[in-house]
Amino acid sequence: MPWRxxxxxxxxxxxxxxxxxxxxxxxxxxxSGRSAATPAVTAGRQxxxxxxxxxxxxxxxxxxxxGSAVDAMIAAQFVLNLVxxxxxxxxxxxxxxxWNAEAGELTSFDGRETAPAAAIPDRFLGPDGQPMPFTDAxxxxxxxGVPGTLALLELAHRLHGWLPWAELVAPAIRLAxxxxxxxxxLAGAIADSRTGLAEFPEARAYFLQEDGPPRAAGSVLRNPAxxxxxxxxxxxGSAPFYQGAIGEEIVAAVAGAAxxxxxxxxxxxxxxxxxxxxxVCRPYRVYRVCGMGPPSSGGIAVLQILGLLExxxxxxxxxxxxxxxxxVEASKLAFADRNLYLADSDFIQVPVRGLLDQAYLxxxxxxxxLDRSIAKAEAGNPPWREATLLAPDESDKLPGTSQLVVVDxxxxxxxxxxxxxxxxxxxxxxxxxxxxxxLTDFAFAPEENGRPVANxxxxxxxxxxxxxxxxxxxxxxxxxxxxxxPGGSQIIGYVAQALVAILDWGMDPQAAVxxxxxxxxxxxxELEADTEAAxxxxxxxxxxxxxxxxxxxSGLHAIRLSPTGLESGVxxxxxxxxxxx
Ligand code: GLU
Numbered sequence: 102m103p104w105r106x107x108x109x110x111x112x113x114x115x116x117x118x119x120x121x122x123x124x125x126x127x128x129x130x131x132x133s134g135r136s137a138a139t140p141a142v143t144a145g146r147q148x149x150x151x152x153x154x155x156x157x158x159x160x161x162x163x164x165x166x167x168g169s170a171v172d173a174m175i176a177a178q179f180v181l182n183l184v185x186x187x188x189x190x191x192x193x194x195x196x197x198x199x200w201n202a203e204a205g206e207l208t209s210f211d212g213r214e215t216a217p218a219a220a221i222p223d224r225f226l227g228p229d230g231q232p233m234p235f236t237d238a239x240x241x242x243x244x245x246g247v248p249g250t251l252a253l254l255e256l257a258h259r260l261h262g263w264l265p266w267a268e269l270v271a272p273a274i275r276l277a278x279x280x281x282x283x284x285x286x287l288a289g290a291i292a293d294s295r296t297g298l299a300e301f302p303e304a305r306a307y308f309l310q311e312d313g314p315p316r317a318a319g320s321v322l323r324n325p326a327x328x329x330x331x332x333x334x335x336x337x338g339s340a341p342f343y344q345g346a347i348g349e350e351i352v353a354a355v356a357g358a359a360x361x362x363x364x365x366x367x368x369x370x371x372x373x374x375x376x377x378x379x380x381v382c383r384p385y386r387v388y389r390v391c392g393m394g395p396p397s398s399g400g401i402a403v404l405q406i407l408g409l410l411e412x413x414x415x416x417x418x419x420x421x422x423x424x425x426x427x428x429v430e431a432s433k434l435a436f437a438d439r440n441l442y443l444a445d446s447d448f449i450q451v452p453v454r455g456l457l458d459q460a461y462l463x464x465x466x467x468x469x470x471l472d473r474s475i476a477k478a479e480a481g482n483p484p485w486r487e488a489t490l491l492a493p494d495e496s497d498k499l500p501g502t503s504q505l506v507v508v509d510x511x512x513x514x515x516x517x518x519x520x521x522x523x524x525x526x527x528x529x530x531x532x533x534x535x536x537x538x539x540l541t542d543f544a545f546a547p548e549e550n551g552r553p554v555a556n557x558x559x560x561x562x563x564x565x566x567x568x569x570x571x572x573x574x575x576x577x578x579x580x581x582x583x584x585x586x587p588g589g590s591q592i593i594g595y596v597a598q599a600l601v602a603i604l605d606w607g608m609d610p611q612a613a614v615x616x617x618x619x620x621x622x623x624x625x626x627e628l629e630a631d632t633e634a635a636x637x638x639x640x641x642x643x644x645x646x647x648x649x650x651x652x653x654x655s656g657l658h659a660i661r662l663s664p665t666g667l668e669s670g671v672x673x674x675x676x677x678x679x680x681x682x
Contacts (some may be wrong), residue, residue, distance in 0.1 A: 147510045151677060161173070172262050175262070186534065193535075198572050209378050220559075231546075245540065274331045344367070344370070381453060388604060400569055413427045430470075458483060471644075491555035503519050517585070522538045569592050581662050656677065
């Protein structure tokens with residue numbers, strides 16, 4: 102396998118093997134195979150974990166050259182755009198948590214896509230006035246939000262980059278030009294989405310063979326259009342994208358889409374801004390856990406779950422049916438609040454402090470019992486809610502996203518979740534990369550019973566996300582854990598369970614990310630099929646839970662930091678890799 106190059110081994114760096122593929126999951130995402138044995142990687146001073154070995158290698162090289170965590174993240178993101186194109190890239194959006202070790206400062210970067218000026222609230226209603234099926238809304242131009250990832254990379258580099266920008270784009274240029282072997286996971290995703298990709302000429306030509314079958318794993322894929330795009334970006338930063346030739350290609354692709362053409366203008370691109378926001382943080386036992394605030398619901402929901410769990414002896418309960426009962430009940434309560442209150446806080450009032458308030462969560466925790474279950478939790482009434490109550494958005498979303506975590510030699514740390522929404526996003530390509538379908542993260546129905554929905558589509562607004570890049574700190578304020586995952590709204594459950602596994606159950610990061618998933622999104626309990634999680638079915642049913650056993654497709658990536666060094670967690674359900682030194 103090309104990523105296990107001799108050079109890599111000679112430097113004393115370890116990589117984890119790719120995940121095996123299964124192929125029986127409906128589009129757009131493929132099912133999660135599991136690699137058999139996934140040993141943790143340990144390192145002394147710096148480490149990167151991404152969803153693809155080539156991206157990890159690019160980030161590792163940057164760290165080895167003395168680059169910062171942000172530098173490594175940038176090199177890895179450009180490579181991910183090429184080798185894991187179905188999940189993230191400059192055609193999409195991202196949330197980044199950045200720990201500046203010297204300043205002792207945590208910042209969150211909001212590079213979420215925005216709705217173009219022409220996007221109106223009823224865009225996703227059908228001719229009958231009813232929400233259109235999700236699968237009709239995804240493909241083509243009308244789901245494309247103004248991308249934010251490239252602007253985020255550039256701003257992060259301006260603030261925290263040490264190596265020259267062009268050097269960070271170079272690994273992706275090299276791979277795009279000379280070609281890279283299609284990974285098993287990408288091949289599976291292409292095969293899975295073949296019909297949808299065939300609807301769009303650029304995606305068809307790039308991902309499918311000339312006579313129609315999907316390109317196979319191991320075949321070499323070159324991307325001349327992306328090479329051109331990356332060269333422009335290496336030379337001139339984000340300007341050609343937001344104000345120039347690449348932008349024109351995006352505008353033309355959205356307007357000329359074979360399906361669902363729409364209007365996204367050069368002005369929309371020029372107006373795009375990354376927003377530096379305060380992260381949301383809360384104590385959890387002896388730790389302080391920090392995440393991404395609105396427009397993501399991820400950070401607040403994870404913190405609410407932990408705030409509810411704090412009223413139980415999770416360490417004493419352990420990963421038993423009782424422990425899982427408490428976890429899923431807390432998740433239901435958090436999801437009820439999330440669905441009602443969370444959306445873009447630049448457009449609606451979000452009671453962030455109230456949702457995380459100690460007394461509020463203590464009162465909410467009274468609703469959790471070990472021996473009986475809440476069928477469906479109601480949203481609570483948090484303090485400090487000044488807003489007019491809007492209507493909830495309970496919609497479910499299909500995942501296509503990537504998580505990367507990095508620590509550099511100076512102790513700076515990055516946790517980033519990056520996305521184009523569904524697998525292959527809108528399927529539309531411009532400049533050799535895929536454009537997102539992030540606008541389908543808005544509620545399709547703009548109002549419910551005459552009340553506007555908080556997460557309705559509005560021009561300039563950012564769709565509600567579930568992404569939950571997370572950093573955990575110890576009492577002294579030093580980071581001890583970086584984590585996050587793809588997985589649509591299941592991200593919240595994946596991250597919450599892994600945090601409990603590490604912080605309460607004493608598991609190491611690798612065991613925690615590999616553990617079978619148990620979650621609830623205020624509906625049935627979802628147990629991961631073919632894992633130890635499925636063994637909880639009878640015990641949870643006996644407590645009155647409705648239970649579904651099914652494949653659950655996380656991509657949890659983690660680094661634990663301790664005085665003795667760094668330790669990775671790489672989700673065995675994907676083909677990620679860790680490297681450090
Ligand atoms: N678009 C989703 C969100 O922002 C993420 C999708 C995924 O995780 O795959 O919540």
